[in-house]
Amino acid sequence: MWRLFGYGADGTKTAASSSQSDKAPPARSLPSSWYTSTALFELERRAIFSKRWTLLTHSLRFQKAGDYLSFNLANYPIFLVRDRDGRINGFHNICRHRAYPVIEAASGTASILSCKYHNWSYGFKGNLAKAPRFDTVEGFDKSQHGLLPVHVHVDKGGFIWVNLQAGEPDADWKHDFGTLDENENLQSFDYAAEFKYTHTWGMDVEANWKAVVDNYNECYHCPTSHPLIAGVTDIAKYRVEPNAACLEHTIINKVQEQKGQFRRSIIFTFPYVSVTVTDNFFYIQRMVPISATLTKIENETYRHNNATDEAFDAIIQFYKQVLDEDKTLCDEAQKNLNNGIYITGELHPDKEKGPLFIQDTVRRGVMEHRRREEELGAEIWPAVPKPMGEMDTSRLSEEEAFCSKLEAELFAEDTSVALAPKAVALAAVATHERYKTLL
Ligand code: FES
Numbered sequence: 001m002w003r004l005f006g007y008g009a010d011g012t013k014t015a016a017s018s019s020q021s022d023k024a025p026p027a028r029s030l031p032s033s034w035y036t037s038t039a040l041f042e043l044e045r046r047a048i049f050s051k052r053w054t055l056l057t058h059s060l061r062f063q064k065a066g067d068y069l070s071f072n073l074a075n076y077p078i079f080l081v082r083d084r085d086g087r088i089n090g091f092h093n094i095c096r097h098r099a100y101p102v103i104e105a106a107s108g109t110a111s112i113l114s115c116k117y118h119n120w121s122y123g124f125k126g127n128l129a130k131a132p133r134f135d136t137v138e139g140f141d142k143s144q145h146g147l148l149p150v151h152v153h154v155d156k157g158g159f160i161w162v163n164l165q166a167g168e169p170d171a172d173w174k175h176d177f178g179t180l181d182e183n184e185n186l187q188s189f190d191y192a193a194e195f196k197y198t199h200t201w202g203m204d205v206e207a208n209w210k211a212v213v214d215n216y217n218e219c220y221h222c223p224t225s226h227p228l229i230a231g232v233t234d235i236a237k238y239r240v241e242p243n244a245a246c247l248e249h250t251i252i253n254k255v256q257e258q259k260g261q262f263r264r265s266i267i268f269t270f271p272y273v274s275v276t277v278t279d280n281f282f283y284i285q286r287m288v289p290i291s292a293t294l295t296k297i298e299n300e301t302y303r304h305n306n307a308t309d310e311a312f313d314a315i316i317q318f319y320k321q322v323l324d325e326d327k328t329l330c331d332e333a334q335k336n337l338n339n340g341i342y343i344t345g346e347l348h349p350d351k352e353k354g355p356l357f358i359q360d361t362v363r364r365g366v367m368e369h370r371r372r373e374e375e376l377g378a379e380i381w382p383a384v385p386k387p388m389g390e391m392d393t394s395r396l397s398e399e400e401a402f403c404s405k406l407e408a409e410l411f412a413e414d415t416s417v418a419l420a421p422k423a424v425a426l427a428a429v430a431t432h433e434r435y436k437t438l439l
C-alpha cells in the first residue's frame with residue numbers, strides 16, 4: 001500500500017499527505033497530461049526506454065550464424081544478430097558512415113551485414129569489414145567505425161533482453177529482475193526443446209503506452225469487457241502482484257481441467273513487454289511506445305511441439321479477440337485523455353495494483369531523471385554514446401555548441417511571452433516539434 005500517491009518510495013508520508021488526515025490518501029491515476037504530452041514522452045525516452053533492461057525475444061529465433069532480427073524500440077532502431085561463436089550481439093541499426101539503417105528487414109539471415117547506401121559492410125561482431133574505395137584514403141582506420149553496441153542479456157530460459165545505455169548500464173539485469181529466470185511459472189518448460197517460433201502479429205493502438213500496459217495489467221475490466229476470459233477464469237481470484245521490475249499475474253481457472261480450459265502464466269516485465277505461457281503456446285507481447293499517443297503491439301508467437309492444430313488455432317483466436325477488445329478500450333479512453341476534460345481518476349488499491357505500480361515506477365523514474373537534468377542544465381540522453389576516438393575533435397564540440405545555442409535561443413523566443421502554465425507546456429511541445437522539423 002505504500003506505493004499509493006502521497007507516499008515516498010520508502011513508505012514515509014510526504015509533507016502534503018501528512019498535513020491532511022491520518023487516513024491513507026486515495027490511489028489516484030497519473031494526470032491525463034502524462035498520457036498526451038510529447039515533452040513527457042521524450043523524457044520517458046531518456047529516463048526509461050534508454051536505460052532499462054527490456055525483454056525483446058527468445059533465442060529460438062537465432063538458430064544459426066547470421067540470423068538477425070530488427071526492432072524499433074521507442075524510436076531507437078536496433079538489431080540482434082548471432083555470430084559464428086553462437087553469441088547474440090546487439091547494435092544500433094545505424095551505419096557509421098552516413099546513418100542509413102544497416103538492416104532493413106524485420107528478420108533474416110545474412111552472410112555479412114552490408115549497408116545498402118554505399119555498401120559499407122560489417123561482421124557479426126559489429127566490426128567494419130569493408131568500406132569501398134576507402135583504401136585510397138590515407139589514414140582511414142576501420143577500427144574507428146564499428147557499429148555501436150547495445151547490451152544483450154540472455155537469461156536461463158533463453159529469453160533475450162537489451163539495454164540501450166551507452167557504456168555501463170546504471171543497473172545490471174539481476175538488480176532489476178533478480179531471479180525471474182528461476183520463476184517456477186516461467187521455467188516449467190524447456191523452451192528451446194519444446195517450442196518453435198511460428199509468427200508475429202500485431203496492431204497499432206492509438207493510445208499512450210502507459211494506457212496500454214495499465215490495461216494489460218489489471219483484470220478489473222475482464223467481467224465487462226472480455227467474455228472469453230470471464231468465461232474460463234475465476235475473476236475474483238485474479239491477482240497482479242509486483243515482484244522486482246515485474247508484475248506477476250496469478251490466474252485460476254473456474255475448472256482447471258474442464259475441456260476448453262487451459263493453464264496460463266503471465267509475467268509482465270517493466271517497461272512494456274510481457275510473456276504469456278500456456279501448455280500449447282507462449283508468446284512475447286511487446287507494447288512498443290511510438291509517440292505520446294501511439295503504441296505498436298507485436299506478438300511473437302511460439303507453438304508447443306505437442307499442440308494440435310485445433311488447440312493452437314483456438315488459443316490464437318482467444319487472444320486475438322481479447323486484444324481486439326483491449327484495443328477498443330484503449331483507443332476510446334485515449335480520445336478522452338486527449339480532449340482535456342478528464343484530469344485524474346481514483347484507482348482500486350488492490351484490483352488496479354498493476355497500473356499503480358507502473359505509474360509509480362514511471363513517475364519516480366522521470367522525476368529523478370529530470371531532477372538530474374535540471375541540476376546539470378542539460379538533457380541527459382543515456383543511449384547516446386560520447387564522442388570517442390577520431391570523432392572526438394574540438395571542431396565537433398564547436399559545431400554541437402553552435403547548434404544547441406541556436407535551439408536554446410529559439411526556445412526562449414517561443415516561450416518568453418507570459419502564458420498560463422498549461423499554455424507554456426503546449427508551447428514547449430509545439431517548439432519541440434518545430435525543432436524536429438528543423439533538424
Ligand atoms: S550510409 Fe551506410 S554505407 Fe554509407
Ligand SMILES: [Fe+2]
Nearest residue numbers: 215216226326
Ligand atoms: Fe484486457
